[in-house]
Amino acid sequence: MAEKKNNNILRNFNPSETRGKIITCKAAVVYGPEEAFKIEEVEVHPPQKMEVRIKILFTSICHSDVDAWKAQPESRRAFYPRIFGHEASGIVESVGEGVNDVREGDYVVPIFQAECGECKLCTCEKTNTCESVSYTNTVMLSDGKSRFYTTDAKPIFHFLNTSTFSEYTVVHSACVVKLPSVADDTRILKRLTLLSCGVTTGVGAAWNVANVHSGSTVAIFGLGSVGLAVAEGARARGASKIIGIDINPHKFIKAQAMGVTEFINPKDEEKPVYEKIREMSEGGVHYSFECSGNSDVLRDAFLSSHEGWGLTVIVGIHLTPKTLPIHPMELFYGRRIVGSMFGGFKGKSQLPHFAQQCLQGVVKLDDFITHELPFHDINEAFQLLIAGKSLRCILHL
Numbered sequence: 433m434a435e436k437k438n439n440n441i442l443r444n445f446n447p448s449e450t451r452g453k454i455i456t457c458k459a460a461v462v463y464g465p466e467e468a469f470k471i472e473e474v475e476v477h478p479p480q481k482m483e484v485r486i487k488i489l490f491t492s493i494c495h496s497d498v499d500a501w502k503a504q505p506e507s508r509r510a511f512y513p514r515i516f517g518h519e520a521s522g523i524v525e526s527v528g529e530g531v532n533d534v535r536e537g538d539y540v541v542p543i544f545q546a547e548c549g550e551c552k553l554c555t556c557e558k559t560n561t562c563e564s565v566s567y568t569n570t571v572m573l574s575d576g577k578s579r580f581y582t583t584d585a586k587p588i589f590h591f592l593n594t595s596t597f598s599e600y601t602v603v604h605s606a607c608v609v610k611l612p613s614v615a616d617d618t619r620i621l622k623r624l625t626l627l628s629c630g631v632t633t634g635v636g637a638a639w640n641v642a643n644v645h646s647g648s649t650v651a652i653f654g655l656g657s658v659g660l661a662v663a664e665g666a667r668a669r670g671a672s673k674i675i676g677i678d679i680n681p682h683k684f685i686k687a688q689a690m691g692v693t694e695f696i697n698p699k700d701e702e703k704p705v706y707e708k709i710r711e712m713s714e715g716g717v718h719y720s721f722e723c724s725g726n727s728d729v730l731r732d733a734f735l736s737s738h739e740g741w742g743l744t745v746i747v748g749i750h751l752t753p754k755t756l757p758i759h760p761m762e763l764f765y766g767r768r769i770v771g772s773m774f775g776g777f778k779g780k781s782q783l784p785h786f787a788q789q790c791l792q793g794v795v796k797l798d799d800f801i802t803h804e805l806p807f808h809d810i811n812e813a814f815q816l817l818i819a820g821k822s823l824r825c826i827l828h829l
């Protein structure tokens with residue numbers, strides 16, 4: 433799609449006309465599990481205390497949107513109609529009472545993983561989670577009400593604190609990151625959309641959670657955007673060997689261009705994948721990452737790391753009731769396994785610097801954008817991801 437100038441995109445953006453009022457705009461609403469998105473008019477209510485209303489300019493689709501759209505796990509079946517989407521960028525239209533750190537006209541990315549900055553967890557350096565604004569069961573905002581209504585006044589459920597498949601959304605201010613001022617250039621803002629989830633999750637897993645070191649060996653299970661973001665993070669840290677594992681061989685072409693040095697398709701292997709990885713890495717890799725959301729690979733990921741110091745990072749979201757396929761005694765050999773959320777980044781305080789690093793080229797964002805479509809083609813964009821044909825498809829609102 434042709435690049436648009438911001439002033440073109442913002443032609444109809446006049447916060448003084450909408451501030452404090454209900455905005456009627458287009459959103460992609462889903463009425464049941466795996467039902468097609470309907471682009472229709474919705475009413476977006478003004479932001480309440482500590483909330484921000486954002487005009488979304490770009491949004492993209494992450495695997496977690498697909499999982500939620502399929503209503504996995506089952507307990508989510510009740511929450512329709514719903515507005516999904518959690519990777520986006522946009523401009524602040526208005527703010528509610530008490531919001532001082534962003535204001536109208538600021539360029540921002542919404543983040544599902546909040547940082548209120550004040551709770552017990554936010555003030556602890558050891559974690560990036562927040563206990564004040566949780567990302568689980570985020571079907572309504574903190575007063576238990578929706579800010580989205582159908583034109584016949586039925587509430588629409590929120591999703592992951594963000595609900596970005598809408599021309600306007602309302603989020604808690606703990607879920608808004610102010611971008612560097614250069615984000616007023618549409619081409620830059622579009623790239624920074626990726627920081628809302630996938631790229632941050634993957635690069636952060638390599639940098640903050642594993643702390644990949646120069647010359648180390650890495651294995652990545654699942655070469656979607658998240659896995660390739662781990663590869664990009666590992667490459668930036670100077671890893672000497674990055675082994676990519678995927679059951680879709682089409683993923684290898686793109687991955688090769690993005691720093692993955694060798695490939696394994698488990699379907700082509702007779703022996704267990706972890707044995708093959710050990711052979712390729714002098715007994716096992718320093719770091720392995722599970723980025724497929726498929727719990728069947730966890731045992732291979734764990735055993736592919738080197739005895740004594742290997743570290744496995746679980747990055748994918750596991751929605752099945754299956755528990756870890758590891759015997760407690762196996763941990764006695766010195767391998768470790770940890771989970772990570774949002775790449776260990778404290779979003780509000782650390783993403784502005786991460787955005788600068790991306791813009792300086794430490795992390796290359798462009799390769800993740802494989803498709804761009806107008807917002808009304810969201811159903812097509814979903815199918816591209818499900819079919820494994822896209823990494824990130826940026827939807828232009």
Ligand code: APR
Binds near residue numbers: 748823
């Ligand atoms: N072995 C290896 N690779 C697998 C396997 C498997 N058994 N099963 C699936 N994969 C691969 C897919 O072929 C795909 O290339 O995992 C990749 C997942 O990529 P995407 O669907 O593009 O997902 P992505 O957006 O990268 O997210 C990955 O992180 O954020 C979470 O919920 C998300 O769990 C998901 C994971």
Ligand code: ZN
Binds near residue numbers: 550561562563564565
């Ligand atoms: Zn907090």
Ligand code: ZN
Binds near residue numbers: 494495496497519629
């Ligand atoms: Zn995501």
